[in-house]
Amino acid sequence: xxxxxxxxxxxxxxxxxxxxxxxxxxxxxxxxxxxxxxxxxxxxxxxxxxxxxxxxxxxxxxxxxxxxxxxxxxxxxxxxxxxxxxxxxxxxxxxxxxxxxxxxxxxxxxxxxxxxxxxxxxxxxxxx
Numbered sequence: 001x002x003x004x005x006x007x008x009x010x011x012x013x014x015x016x017x018x019x020x021x022x023x024x025x026x027x028x029x030x031x032x033x034x035x036x037x038x039x040x041x042x043x044x045x046x047x048x049x050x051x052x053x054x055x056x057x058x059x060x061x062x063x064x065x066x067x068x069x070x071x072x073x074x075x076x077x078x079x080x081x082x083x084x085x086x087x088x089x090x091x092x093x094x095x096x097x098x099x100x101x102x103x104x105x106x107x108x109x110x111x112x113x114x115x116x117x118x119x120x121x122x123x124x125x126x127x128x
Contacts, residue, residue, distance in 0.1 A: 003060050007071045008122040015115030019108055029100065036085075036093045046085035053079025067121045070114065 022029055035041045056075025062068040084092040100107070120126055 004062065004068050004071060005122050007056065007060050008067060008118040011071060011074055012115045012118030012120075012122055015111045016119065019112040019115060022108055029104070033093070033097055033100070036089075036096075039089075042085060042089050042093075046082045046089075049078050049082030049085065051082075053077070053082055067118060070118065 036045070053075050056071070057079055060068070060071050060075060062072055081092070
């Protein structure tokens with residue numbers, strides 16, 4: 001199995017699980033934002049995002065206009081958010097709260113469809 005298919009499965013399942021957890025327990029997102037006020041949690045969260053993003057970028061930095069670009073962009077976004085949370089924690093948390101409050105349903109729905117799309121590519125359920 002190639003890196004692209006593996007990462008399509010990983011990110012597809014991750015996004016789908018993330019969507020389901022937040023759909024059945026929407027209080028979790030408020031809890032995450034409250035936890036971001038704690039510096040210990042913020043540092044651990046940013047390190048995890050940096051590690052996941054960096055690993056994704058190192059193993060899969062493919063800029064081709066298909067599903068591989070989505071995987072690459074997810075890795076770069078994780079790396080960018082991890083670095084910004086670590087270097088500029090207060091402004092980053094502030095902007096994340098603003099974006100989340102205004103576009104929460106759009107973001108979660110987009111993540112759901114993105115996860116379904118990546119799983120479809122990985123498992124070839126509906127041929128494209």
